[in-house]
Amino acid sequence: MREEVAANLKLWDGWTDIHMTGEFYDVEGFVADPTSRPFDWVTRGVLGDVTGKRLLHLQSHIGIDTLGLALAGAVNVMGVDFSPRAVAAAQSIARRLNLPVQFVQADVTDLPDTVPEAAFDIVFTSHGTIMWLPELEGWARMIASRLAPGGVFHIIDAHPFLALFDDSCEEPPLKVGYPYFSREPLYFQEHGSYADRTADFVADSYFWQHTLSEIVGALLGAGLRIQQLSEYPVVAWKVLEFMEQDDDGLWRMPPGTGDIPLMFSLSASRP
Ligand SMILES: C[S@@+](CC[C@H](N)C(=O)[O-])C[C@H]1O[C@@H](n2cnc3c(N)ncnc32)[C@H](O)[C@@H]1O
Helix, strand or coil, rough: CEEEHHHHHHHHHHHHHHEEEHCCCCCCHHCCCCCCCCCCCHHHHHHHHCCEEEEEEEEECCHHHHHHHHHCCEEEEEEEEHHHHHHHHHHHHHHHHHCCEEEECCCCCCCCCCCCCCCCEEEEECCCHHHHCCCCCCCCCHHHHHEEEEEEEEEECCCCCCHHHCCCCCCCCCCCCCCCCCCEEEEEEEECCCCCCCCEEEEEEEEEECCCHHHHHHHHCCEEEEEEEECCCCECCCCCCCCCCCCCCEEEEECCCCCCCCEEEEEECCC
């Protein structure tokens, strides 16, 4: 495993412990009432009806969305995450809800045989995913190999253009802080977690910028056909300090601060 990915793994193991108890994921609330965390309108629109669909969820973290998809009617649901602590946490929540969802610990760019090939109608990943991956060719190959013929991959994530802007700015105007085309990882020292900035935790993190053409190119290169590509003026988490949350739970730029794409979705099918 490359050094930066190993550092990220340590980070995610640590963050998992914070996320299991904090308000952000509200695990106890979810276990008490799994309908308390409905999917946002973009996710619902992109995924459509998942009833009866065999579903693989990549980078499943503590499994809240994975379990939500099983509750929405998906079958043979499997979540994959490289963090052993996240997988253990997801398994414990699945047990408490008595849901037959399998969680596998693996790097999404190198899936093991326990994630069967050509076995899924839907492969899904969302909200904070490919920024953790150094390259997308292996990722796309894994996705294509796990889709059944006619199956569809969906990704919903922060727009690569948004990743250019300095997220340490507390106020407008937008300031370009990061490169678009660089393949080198960006290094940060994380204090607390995105879910709880006050948590007593410090760790290194490495992000990779992936351009829109790199994402599309990797999926086309793996033999998938692009079905749709959409851009949105909303994003699922507060990427910039001065974003405002709407009634739909998604975050927007305040009026006059920049009419820029904040999120994208892409669906690609296996012929
Ligand atoms: C922000 S979370 C994704 C949110 C998730 N979709 C959810 O339902 O909550 C990112 C996840 O990616 C995982 N991750 C990061 N790099 C990975 C890799 N190379 N392979 C597998 N999982 C990875 C982390 O452990 C973490 O759980």
